[in-house]
Amino acid sequence: MAISYAATAALIIFWSIPVAFVGVISNIEGLCQKESWLAWLCTLPPIVVGIIQGILPPVLLAVLMMLLPIVLRLLGRFEGIPTYTGLELSLMTRYFIFQVVHSFLIVTLSSGIMAALPSILSNPSSIAGLLAKYLPQASTFFLTYIILQGLSGVAGGFLNAVGLVLYYVKLSLLASTPRSVYNIKYAPSTIAWGTVFPGVTLLVVITFAYSIISPIINGLACFTFFLFYLLYKYLFLYRYTQPPSADTGGLFFPKALQHVFVGMYVQQICLCALFFLARNNNDKPSTPTCNNGKPSAIPEGALMVVLIVITAGVHMIMNDSFGPLAKALPLSQAHRTFRHPEPSLALEDVDTGSGSKRKETADPGDVSSPIDKKPRVSSSSESDIEHTPESDYDDAIFAHLPDGTEDYGFAHPAVSRPQRIVWIPDDSLGLGREEVQANKDAGVKATTQNARMDEGGKVDVTGPPVDLLKF
Numbered sequence: 001m002a003i004s005y006a007a008t009a010a011l012i013i014f015w016s017i018p019v020a021f022v023g024v025i026s027n028i029e030g031l032c033q034k035e036s037w038l039a040w041l042c043t044l045p046p047i048v049v050g051i052i053q054g055i056l057p058p059v060l061l062a063v064l065m066m067l068l069p070i071v072l073r074l075l076g077r078f079e080g081i082p083t084y085t086g087l088e089l090s091l092m093t094r095y096f097i098f099q100v101v102h103s104f105l106i107v108t109l110s111s112g113i114m115a116a117l118p119s120i121l122s123n124p125s126s127i128a129g130l131l132a133k134y135l136p137q138a139s140t141f142f143l144t145y146i147i148l149q150g151l152s153g154v155a156g157g158f159l160n161a162v163g164l165v166l167y168y169v170k171l172s173l174l175a176s177t178p179r180s181v182y183n184i185k186y187a188p189s190t191i192a193w194g195t196v197f198p199g200v201t202l203l204v205v206i207t208f209a210y211s212i213i214s215p216i217i218n219g220l221a222c223f224t225f226f227l228f229y230l231l232y233k234y235l236f237l238y239r240y241t242q243p244p245s246a247d248t249g250g251l252f253f254p255k256a257l258q259h260v261f262v263g264m265y266v267q268q269i270c271l272c273a274l275f276f277l278a279r280n281n282n283d284k285p286s287t288p289t290c291n292n293g294k295p296s297a298i299p300e301g302a303l304m305v306v307l308i309v310i311t312a313g314v315h316m317i318m319n320d321s322f323g324p325l326a327k328a329l330p331l332s333q334a335h336r337t338f339r340h341p342e343p344s345l346a347l348e349d350v351d352t353g354s355g356s357k358r359k360e361t362a363d364p365g366d367v368s369s370p371i372d373k374k375p376r377v378s379s380s381s382e383s384d385i386e387h388t389p390e391s392d393y394d395d396a397i398f399a400h401l402p403d404g405t406e407d408y409g410f411a412h413p414a415v416s417r418p419q420r421i422v423w424i425p426d427d428s429l430g431l432g433r434e435e436v437q438a439n440k441d442a443g444v445k446a447t448t449q450n451a452r453m454d455e456g457g458k459v460d461v462t463g464p465p466v467d468l469l470k471f
Helices: 002-014 016-025 028-034 036-043 046-054 056-079 084-122 124-159 161-173 178-186 193-210 216-238 252-277 298-327 331-337 381-386 390-397 431-441
Strands: 451-453 459-461
Touching: 002 016, 002 056, 002 084, 016 056, 016 084, 028 036, 028 046, 036 046, 046 056, 056 084, 056 193, 084 193, 084 252, 124 193, 124 216, 161 178, 178 459, 193 216, 193 252, 252 298
Parallel strands: none
Antiparallel strands: 451 459
16 A cells, blocks of 8 residues: 555656646647747647647647546556455545645646746745735635636536447447447446546645635535536436445545545645735835735634644544444444344244244334444344244345345356346348257247347337346
8 A cells, every 4th residue: 555655646746747638738839939940840730739829739739638537547456455345445545645735735836926026036035925925826726726616517428429429439349249338328327536536626725725715615515516406416316326226324524524524624824824924014115025024814824833733633523433433333233234224123033943933023112323332132043043944045135126126245147147148139131030049948948039230230219128028
């Protein structure tokens, strides 16, 4: 893990090199006039120069941003994370750190320092007051960023132009079997939580950081999040699904809360610095290069220090109280939560070894806290299970799922699930029907139902697979 996160830190640091190269390309016209070894670029036709500095940089930047999650997922695999959900949780943390550093901290510091740099060079003693004056100017960029995400980001989510293009690309390149055609056309999409959450929580961090320095960002952020609410409500109702392989039991939410606390810390530290850097100019008139007054907001800065300590204390208490419960529930609550959420439904009608049936009804008043150190002692459930035959025990604990399917646990689908029916497209020559008959003679289930191939070899489906409900 240490090596993996060290590689992530190095990636965050050195990722600015290709991003800076993209920025250089966007100003190639001015660069070729200043640098002699690039003068040949000025001899290119204006259309070519316009394409190089107008179209190429956004495309390269988009490709870089698409490659970043892939690289971060590879680092998670290098760490040894075995599950898909574990990789997404790891990606969420790494991608959020990258977003905060590159999209927030670097932009904020570069905007404030570059604006104050001329005055600092002319009068170095006024650095404190100048930084307090110029650092909030970075809020203009983030006001634009919030509005851009709320308008273009939400519009792009509704339009889904990339998904539309990929749909036709997949149909032309990957639609070779009936199942692949059906999955491309009708299978609902899944959402990559590891990349969705960091983008949203970054907006929360930016809003918290500038909510006091530039209060107008609060209204813009409310408008943006309302648009995101409409977008994701539509997506989760009509486009996205949550397969069992992507279910984490809500573990993304605690991580998102940790990201919100990052925004609170950034806000309070920034305000604390601004208060301590503020200067009183009543002693002598201030000039653009001279601001040497006395500190004027020491009490406010001290109060911000107290607030930071209080916030850190609440954060620690919350993590100590709910952190263990996010990973596992205590054994005292296992019989209440595993397949029987309601206390009155705990292990009913379990056959004992003598053939009689016992029915346990939980006492409503005997409810223990999820964080009780001492497990609650049940009157009969434990003894009943110990003397229950194996088949009855399995029925009581590993019963059928609510949708009627079997709970196979961690068994491989190839050895535990029913055999899939071979789905072959029908054709005008009858080759598909002949292949189906050959499979049936060999004891393999096959069908041509709802699938057909035309004379050009293009496969199309008119309905779902016949074995869809079994899987």
